[in-house]
Amino acid sequence: MNYEEFSAEKCQSLLHIQEQFKEKINLDSYKNWFYDGESELLRLYNSDEDEIYFRYVPIGTFSLKLRTWMWSWFNTSSIEKSKSQLLAIKEFGVQNNYEKLKEGTFPADEFDGWELSAICLHLLNGIGVYKVNSGELEKYMLLMQIENRDSPEVIKFKKQTIECGKHGYSRPAFVCQHLDLETPKGFEEAFDTEKGMELGEEDDFQAWCSDCEKIRLQHDGWNEESEKHTGITLICENCYFELKDFNLTR
Template identity: 30%
Template sequence: MHALIAESFDYLQAQQDSFMATYRIGEHKRWDWYQETGQLIFSNDGKPAVECAVDFVGTFSSHSDTWMWAWANESFLELVKARSRAVRELGESLDFLKLACATWSADPVDGWEMTAVMARQLGAIGSYRAPSERGFLYMVVREARWVS
């Protein structure tokens, strides 16, 4: 399973470098995500700059030190969590419990590892981690475009 994670990390790193540079992700003043549309929007001074189509991977809770897959999270809409089931199926086929179990003891690095596996599985072009008061939400980016 270490090879799967290592290969997935290599895949995501290459994609992420291109995504960050192409869309200047670190330079925008604000970001917002919307479950209802499955979008992550980067904006400046109230004007959208980059629009991304995203899938939620899962969440890391800093209160309980646990990971929860998006497919298991009842507060997420089907639109943003449906594709995470592909990773669950992969985990079941490989007998890799971290991919197949809904929740488990984790740290933020585990979140990035699971994000990398899902990114590679779905052919994502990048990823994003959004902080919350209880931890982090991890997502993969399927496509992105500049908003003119």
């Protein structure tokens, strides 16, 4: 069987399995998502009472800007340990001479993400597929099992996050005391960020207003004097990107 026939067959299977999966857990009812690469947990939620957790395996990413696909096993910035499971997909591609399964990255379109996810669902025995959009990057996840909310993994996950009254549990972020959703004040960051992006062990979401940036430059960076003006505030990741959108675009 050539690749086109094989992939078409698995896509048809995915459509059937995904439809049943979505109906079983009412997947489309969840409006928000958050995933943690270290624990490899995906949280879908509307509130702290209306949520569900999944154990996932990262399949790969599609770049809307570059129009390329990258397998997770090829992605050196991906921190999920389970991405090694995707090497079985690569080996299957080598055995059957399926180029898209062998190459770490290649030119692609949106359909490739679902096509390749369908193959992973079949070969790795997942229960469904979920896609998250983070800026110009689409990340495909193979969902392996529903995780109990009282499991040690979920409890640990919640300890590593902060609880926001508006957004529930998500990663912590730090901003100066001047940033708000009332008056745009500029938005300076420690590094370029996108919602849902993976962070290094030493990295945090950090931002400050334009006035704080002027003071930082006057003092040649952050130090005891320049930080007196900032009044660092702890917020959640979702609040952080609401502030970023408001203060940059208005």
